[in-house]
Amino acid sequence: MTLSPGHHRPRRLRTTPRLRRLVGETRLHPADLVLPLFVKEGLDAPRPISSMPGVVQHTEATLADAVRDAARAGIGGVMLFGIPAHRDATGSQADAEDGILQRAIRLARDVVREVETAGTRGGAAPVVMADTCLDEFTDHGHCGVLVPGRDQDGTVVVDNDATLERYASMAVAQARAGADVVAPSGMMDGQVGVIREALDAAGYSDVGILAYSAKYASAFYGPFREAVDSALQGDRRTYQMDAGNAREGLREADLDLAEGADLVMVKPAGSYLDVLAAVAEMSPVPVAAYQVSGEYAMIEAAAANGWIDRRGAVTESVLGIKRAGADVILTYWATEIAGWLRDETFGGTR
Numbered sequence: 001m002t003l004s005p006g007h008h009r010p011r012r013l014r015t016t017p018r019l020r021r022l023v024g025e026t027r028l029h030p031a032d033l034v035l036p037l038f039v040k041e042g043l044d045a046p047r048p049i050s051s052m053p054g055v056v057q058h059t060e061a062t063l064a065d066a067v068r069d070a071a072r073a074g075i076g077g078v079m080l081f082g083i084p085a086h087r088d089a090t091g092s093q094a095d096a097e098d099g100i101l102q103r104a105i106r107l108a109r110d111v112v113r114e115v116e117t118a119g120t121r122g123g124a125a126p127v128v129m130a131d132t133c134l135d136e137f138t139d140h141g142h143c144g145v146l147v148p149g150r151d152q153d154g155t156v157v158v159d160n161d162a163t164l165e166r167y168a169s170m171a172v173a174q175a176r177a178g179a180d181v182v183a184p185s186g187m188m189d190g191q192v193g194v195i196r197e198a199l200d201a202a203g204y205s206d207v208g209i210l211a212y213s214a215k216y217a218s219a220f221y222g223p224f225r226e227a228v229d230s231a232l233q234g235d236r237r238t239y240q241m242d243a244g245n246a247r248e249g250l251r252e253a254d255l256d257l258a259e260g261a262d263l264v265m266v267k268p269a270g271s272y273l274d275v276l277a278a279v280a281e282m283s284p285v286p287v288a289a290y291q292v293s294g295e296y297a298m299i300e301a302a303a304a305n306g307w308i309d310r311r312g313a314v315t316e317s318v319l320g321i322k323r324a325g326a327d328v329i330l331t332y333w334a335t336e337i338a339g340w341l342r343d344e345t346f347g348g349t350r
C-alpha cells in the first residue's frame with residue numbers, strides 16, 4: 001500500500017538529526033538552570049550524600065569551587081542551603097550574621113565578583129539565592145517555631161505568625177550578606193508579604209523573592225533529609241499541601257503574587273507538571289520548578305543499575321519540566337546539563 005500524494009507525513013521532519021534540531025520546540029539553555037548547593041558548618045572535607053550520588057555537603061572552600069564551576073558552565077543561579085553546627089528551638093543560627101548560610105552567601109558573592117572581573121573567561125556569574133526557612137536550623141526540624149506545649153492529634157503545632165517574624169529577620173540577614181534573591185520555602189501564610197516589607201524597610205528593595213508557592217508535602221524530599229541532616233520527626237502536612245490539590249496550588253500562587261513575589265515556584269516538579277502548566281498559564285511573573293532530591297535519586301539509582309540511560313533520562317526529565325511551562329528549573333544536575341548543552345551546540349546532536 002502506498003500513501004497518496006499530498007498525504008501528511010509528520011515523520012518527514014524527523015528524518016535527520018539536523019532537521020530535528022532545527023524544528024525542536026523546547027530548548028534548554030544553561031541560564032534556565034539553578035543549582036542547589038549544601039554547605040555544612042565545621043566540615044573539613046566534602047561529605048557525600050549516600051542517597052544522592054554525586055551530590056555532597058560542601059565545606060566553605062569547596063562551596064566556592066562549586067559556584068566557580070557553575071559560573072564556568074554558565075548556569076543561571078545557585079540556591080544555597082546551610083547546615084549549622086548548632087540547632088535550637090527557634091533556629092537562632094538562621095539569621096545570625098556569622099551563621100553558616102550567611103557565610104555561604106558572602107562566599108558565593110565573592111565568586112560572582114571574581115567571575116565578573118575575569119569577564120567571559122570566568123563564565124557567566126550566577127544569581128545568588130538562599131533558602132529562607134528554619135528547618136535546617138531548628139532542633140525539631142520543622143520549618144517554623146512551635147506553639148509551646150500544644151499538639152493537634154499528636155502532631156506539634158507550627159506557629160504561623162511567630163514564624164513570620166523569624167523569616168523576616170532571616171531574609172534581611174541574607175540580603176545583608178549579599179543574596180540577590182531570597183526563597184521562602186516554609187509555606188507559612190503571609191510569608192512573602194512580611195519578607196517584602198522587612199526587606200524594603202531595611203533598604204533592600206532590590207532583593208527579589210522567589211516564592212515556593214505551590215509546595216507539596218512530598219515523599220520525594222526523602223534524600224534531602226539526609227542532605228541537611230534533618231532532625232524532623234513526623235511530617236509537614238499542616239503547612240505543605242496535599243498531593244491531590246491543584247486548585248489550592250493556584251490559590252497559593254495568587255496570594256504570593258498579591259504579596260509581591262518576583263518569581264513563583266511549583267515543587268516538586270515531575271509529579272506536578274499539571275500544576276506547573278496551570279501556574280505558568282496564569283502567572284505574570286517568571287515561574288520556577290524544583291526537580292527535587294527524590295527525583296534526582298530515582299534516576300541516578302535506575303541508571304546505576306543499568307536500567308535506564310542516564311543522560312537520556314536526565315535530559316528528558318528536565319525538558320519535560322520546561323515544556324510544561326517552567327522558565328527556571330532547579331536541578332541537582334544543573335552544571336552537568338549545562339556542559340552537555342555546550343557540547344551539543346558545537347559537537348552535533350544526539
Ligand code: PBG
Pocket residue numbers: 131133134135136185186220221222223224236291292293294
Ligand atoms: C525546606 C526545603 C525542603 C526542600 C527544599 N527546601 C525540604 C522540605 O520541605 O521538607 C526539599 C528539596 C529537595 O528535596 O530536593 N527548607
